[in-house]
Amino acid sequence: MITPRVEVDIDKIRHNACHLVQCLGRRGIAVTGVTKAVCGHPEIAQALLDGGVSGLADARIENIEHMRRSGILAPISLLRPSTPAQADRVVRYCTASYNTELDTIRALGRAALRLKIVHEVILMIEMGDMREGIMPDDLADAARAVIDMPGVVLKGIGANFACLGGIAPDARDMIELNKLADEVETVCGLHLDTISGGNSANLPWALGQVNTLNINDLRLGEAIMLGVYPLSGHRIDGLFTDAFSLFAEVIESKMKPNAPSRSGSARDMQENGGIIDPLRDWRSILAIGNQDTDIDGLTLPTDLASLRGTSDQFVIKIAGHNLPVGTEISLQPNYSALMRVMNASSVAKVVRDRKSRVQTDPEDRYSSYLALV
Numbered sequence: 610m611i612t613p614r615v616e617v618d619i620d621k622i623r624h625n626a627c628h629l630v631q632c633l634g635r636r637g638i639a640v641t642g643v644t645k646a647v648c649g650h651p652e653i654a655q656a657l658l659d660g661g662v663s664g665l666a667d668a669r670i671e672n673i674e675h676m677r678r679s680g681i682l683a684p685i686s687l688l689r690p691s692t693p694a695q696a697d698r699v700v701r702y703c704t705a706s707y708n709t710e711l712d713t714i715r716a717l718g719r720a721a722l723r724l725k726i727v728h729e730v731i732l733m734i735e736m737g738d739m740r741e742g743i744m745p746d747d748l749a750d751a752a753r754a755v756i757d758m759p760g761v762v763l764k765g766i767g768a769n770f771a772c773l774g775g776i777a778p779d780a781r782d783m784i785e786l787n788k789l790a791d792e793v794e795t796v797c798g799l800h801l802d803t804i805s806g807g808n809s810a811n812l813p814w815a816l817g818q819v820n821t822l823n824i825n826d827l828r829l830g831e832a833i834m835l836g837v838y839p840l841s842g843h844r845i846d847g848l849f850t851d852a853f854s855l856f857a858e859v860i861e862s863k864m865k866p867n868a869p870s871r872s873g874s875a876r877d878m879q880e881n882g883g884i885i886d887p888l889r890d891w892r893s894i895l896a897i898g899n900q901d902t903d904i905d906g907l908t909l910p911t912d913l914a915s916l917r918g919t920s921d922q923f924v925i926k927i928a929g930h931n932l933p934v935g936t937e938i939s940l941q942p943n944y945s946a947l948m949r950v951m952n953a954s955s956v957a958k959v960v961r962d963r964k965s966r967v968q969t970d971p972e973d974r975y976s977s978y979l980a981l982v
């Protein structure tokens with residue numbers, strides 16, 4: 610089969626979404642399925658919906674347009690604040706958007722009026738991550754301004770954690786977010802539909818709580834796709850961590866020196882005839898590089914070790930045996946590797962699900978190897 614390729618196990622993604630929807634549903638929290646790491650891949654988006662998420666969200670309008678063109682009708686919100694120039698596209702394709710700038714929201718309102726629709730706005734609050742968000746002290750004024758704007762309605766508030774600052778939210782942050790929601794509701798005399806408590810980094814809090822206050826939404830990407838807690842990398846109970854596998858092919862395998870050297874010293878080592886040179890190892894090169902993915906974010910099968918990636922080649926070390934040219938190696942991407950690989954036109958995407966299982970070649974010489982990994 611073609612390499613490099615990502616194989617996507619739709620059943621596992623659907624299962625992960627469904628499991629989180631159920632666990633969080635018991636706590637009064639709905640799941641918004643975040644598709645940005647998979648570039649709005651329509652079959653994956655559909656798996657999230659089949660798993661029971663209440664809506665979808667993506668950071669890029671292009672990805673959302675792709676999902677709409679593929680026939681996805683569910684509510685989709687734009688996570689990253691848009692530019693005013695994108696307002697027409699945003700209101701046309703997105704049910705709601707997360708925003709921090711009144712000028713942009715005004716542009717969204719004008720665009721919505723032109724289309725004779727109402728666009729939903731969720732205000733993002735800065736709560737320590739140092740990325741997007743209105744300062745808490747300015748929230749009530751911003752909310753009042755949005756309420757007075759034609760073409761938009763204030764749907765809710767949200768906060769983001771651990772994206773830039775790397776600090777997980779805790780119970781105090783959630784109490785604070787809850788207070789801010791109460792304040793907006795009191796000051797503006799309205800009910801907020803959505804109080805969105807963060808991304809996958811907030812799952813330890815959400816799953817560990819009996820009382821989740823008024824927080825009624827989490828925006829989850831990594832936890833569903835990869836089945837792990839983002840900050841610790843630990844598996845989330847009950848979830849699959851191998852819904853995505855990246856396959857790359859061996860293009861060279863040779864016994865080679867272990868350290869960079871000038872050509873003369875490399876020859877010296879080769880002439881060390883008969884004696885096993887501790888400074889040499891079996892090394893292979895895979896036809897994949899940093900232009901396709903984040904090489905440092907790939908996990909290899911246990912008998913292989915990563916040496917280094919360049920733009921187009923990935924050098925690996927093999928314990929004690931050779932890997933024939935043409936061998937396919939299965940690699941597990943982390944979130945950073947996943948988002949790059951899904952965005953790379955050089956990497957094929959192969960979707961497997963129960964209905965249409967990809968047929969593996971029974972004559973495949975390396976199937977036994979693959980079965981091990």
Ligand SMILES: *Cc1c(COP(=O)(O)O)cnc(C)c1O
Nearest residue numbers: 643688769808809828829830831
């Ligand atoms: C990316 C993103 C998410 C989803 O984050 P995960 O860690 O993948 O769950 C949620 N909210 C915002 C604003 C984001 O940018």
